[in-house]
Amino acid sequence: MAQNTAEKGSEENLAVVVVIGADRPGIVAGITSVLARHNINIVDIAQTVVRGIFSMIMVVDLSTGDIDLPRLRDELAAKGRELNVEISVNHIAVFRAMQRV
Amino acid sequence: MPRIFTPEEIGEVVEMLLFHDLDIRSVTLGLSIQECSSHSYADVIDCVEKKVDAFAKRLSKAVEAASKKYGVKVVTKRIALTPISIVLEPLARRGLDKAAEAGVEIAKSIDAVARRNSVDYVGGYAAFVHKGFTPGDRAVVETFPDALAATDTVASMVNVASTATGINVDAVNMVAPKIIELSRETPKGVGCARFAVMANAPEDNPFIPGAYHGLGEPEAIVNVAVSGPGVIEAAVKRLGSGADMRTLHDYIKRTAFKITRLGELIGREVAREMGVQFGIVDLSVAPSPKVGDSVAKIVEAMGIEVAGAPGSIAALYMLVDAVKKGGAMATSSIGGLSGAFIPVSEDWGMARAAALGAITIDRLEAMMAVCNTGVDMVAVPGDVPWETIAAIILDVMAVAVALDKALGVRIIPVPGAKPGDTVDFGGLLGRATVMNVSGFSSAGFVSRGGLIPPPIRRLDKG
Numbered sequence: 216m217a218q219n220t221a222e223k224g225s226e227e228n229l230a231v232v233v234v235i236g237a238d239r240p241g242i243v244a245g246i247t248s249v250l251a252r253h254n255i256n257i258v259d260i261a262q263t264v265v266r267g268i269f270s271m272i273m274v275v276d277l278s279t280g281d282i283d284l285p286r287l288r289d290e291l292a293a294k295g296r297e298l299n300v301e302i303s304v305n306h307i308a309v310f311r312a313m314q315r316v
Numbered sequence: 317m318p319r320i321f322t323p324e325e326i327g328e329v330v331e332m333l334l335f336h337d338l339d340i341r342s343v344t345l346g347l348s349i350q351e352c353s354s355h356s357y358a359d360v361i362d363c364v365e366k367k368v369d370a371f372a373k374r375l376s377k378a379v380e381a382a383s384k385k386y387g388v389k390v391v392t393k394r395i396a397l398t399p400i401s402i403v404l405e406p407l408a409r410r411g412l413d414k415a416a417e418a419g420v421e422i423a424k425s426i427d428a429v430a431r432r433n434s435v436d437y438v439g440g441y442a443a444f445v446h447k448g449f450t451p452g453d454r455a456v457v458e459t460f461p462d463a464l465a466a467t468d469t470v471a472s473m474v475n476v477a478s479t480a481t482g483i484n485v486d487a488v489n490m491v492a493p494k495i496i497e498l499s500r501e502t503p504k505g506v507g508c509a510r511f512a513v514m515a516n517a518p519e520d521n522p523f524i525p526g527a528y529h530g531l532g533e534p535e536a537i538v539n540v541a542v543s544g545p546g547v548i549e550a551a552v553k554r555l556g557s558g559a560d561m562r563t564l565h566d567y568i569k570r571t572a573f574k575i576t577r578l579g580e581l582i583g584r585e586v587a588r589e590m591g592v593q594f595g596i597v598d599l600s601v602a603p604s605p606k607v608g609d610s611v612a613k614i615v616e617a618m619g620i621e622v623a624g625a626p627g628s629i630a631a632l633y634m635l636v637d638a639v640k641k642g643g644a645m646a647t648s649s650i651g652g653l654s655g656a657f658i659p660v661s662e663d664w665g666m667a668r669a670a671a672l673g674a675i676t677i678d679r680l681e682a683m684m685a686v687c688n689t690g691v692d693m694v695a696v697p698g699d700v701p702w703e704t705i706a707a708i709i710l711d712v713m714a715v716a717v718a719l720d721k722a723l724g725v726r727i728i729p730v731p732g733a734k735p736g737d738t739v740d741f742g743g744l745l746g747r748a749t750v751m752n753v754s755g756f757s758s759a760g761f762v763s764r765g766g767l768i769p770p771p772i773r774r775l776d777k778g
Contacts, residue, residue: 229320231326233326272323272326274320285384306387309386309581310325312580313577314574
């Protein structure tokens with residue numbers, strides 16, 4: 216049920232959300248509540264320790280949502296400040312460009 | 317849905333962006349102003365101002381949009397214009413004074429436009445005199461000190477040598493005293509940071525002050541300069557001291573691939589947003605005065621105690637070669653200077669090495685054989701004779717012509733300064749230790765004037 220004009224599941228709508236910080240209760244709930252509020256689907260989620268840094272990585276699909284990527288970044292950044300974690304939001308094309316030949 | 321990227325892959329990219337200062341150093345819009353050439357003083361100024369204004373607005377908007385879309389920082393926005401000497405040509409024929417006045421007025425008006433539209437630099441106050449002068453060229457060379465002293469964003473370049481034609485010593489002898497004049501017209505000589513003397517200046521160079529819009533270029537084009545020394549330094553450090561040279565080279569190559577890809581992605585998006593052609597990615601790893609954003613620190617991470625120490629040429633050679641090979645795999649749109657930059661004050665590690673005495677003008681001259689810098693952002697005492705500055709320029713031009721590559725000189729005579737003094741130029745320009753310059757005279761050589769003939773390599777071209 217795509218609300219945005221771009222095709223659902225197309226890579227144009229995918230963003231990567233990375234949350235980095237010290238582990239504590241409420242981080243996942245805090246971040247996912249922002250996504251749920253805007254009806255953004257989580258395509259993939261992984262929690263991992265990369266080179267000693269705790270991180271949560273999500274691939275999200277904005278095609279069902281009511282918000283564009285720059286505004287989502289602003290909202291998640293505000294939530295990140297609240298939770299005392301660092302959050303980055305990048306378009307999936309960045310990873311495609313850098314990690315695939 | 318299968319996992320698109322592993323957490324490792326995503327973690328690596330995000331680590332580069334967040335912790336190793338991976339960003340786009342500059343998106344540079346090349347813009348033709350050839351149509352502004354006119355016999356009318358008012359028309360020339362008006363035409364250039366209107367055109368730059370219209371495109372500056374579009375550039376700022378497009379860069380902002382691309383940066384927000386991808387979550388990648390773009391540090392500076394620049395515009396590179398057709399060499400001003402060309403649009404001044406008709407006026408210059410009516411008298412040098414009129415053209416000179418128009419040149420400075422154009423500089424002032426584009427400076428105002430740039431600042432209004434948050435464009436960081438405008439290049440193209442340029443002249444090509446590697447074989448001789450037209451009246452328009454003369455107007456530019458006469459006025460670049462005034463044009464730069466009266467502005468904050470305008471950058472100037474004079475190309476005095478090429479592999480095809482040799483070195484115009486008369487032009488070097490005109491430019492060298494002008495560099496001293498410029499240093500006296502701006503605080504601490506800082507205006508000289510926006511002026512370069514070049515050999516073989518490429519038409520699509522996105523880096524200031526060498527950037528200009530070449531005659532072979534289309535109406536408007538987007539060129540990109542990437543950054544990322546911090547990313548390469550981190551990769552080298554991660555590899556550890558046990559890795560042999562080939563492994564090290566391979567690692568740098570892989571990292572350069574990723575950096576270049578990011579540059580191309582952003583460049584293409586800005587070009588698409590603006591509705592203009594995408595040009596090139598300059599593969600050069602561009603440093604900044606920030607700690608952790610230094611080419612010298614890569615050399616040091618390879619195992620050299622302080623950049624400039626014996627082994628530095630080999631380390632820099634390996635770095636540049638790996639960057640070129642990784643970059644060439646990453647994009648087919650290569651161009652610009654595509655080497656490695658070691659501007660002394662602008663690179664934190666180079667500035668430190670200069671303060672420690674490991675980097676001297678002699679070492680820079682050795683290093684330019686394997687990179688595309690030359691003598692860049694080097695502060696010297698303000699009382700160095702112009703003939704010595706001319707001779708330093710000639711040395712760099714000779715290497716550029718002999719090796720058939722682009723090299724430049726950006727030298728800053730600091731009024732009142734003595735060797736060993738520290739000068740802070742502020743912001744991206746960084747802090748420099750004033751370097752010692754040989755006290756032996758070269759005046760008898762440079763005063764001969766004339767042209768140094770092109771190398772035998774010229775005949776390879778027919």
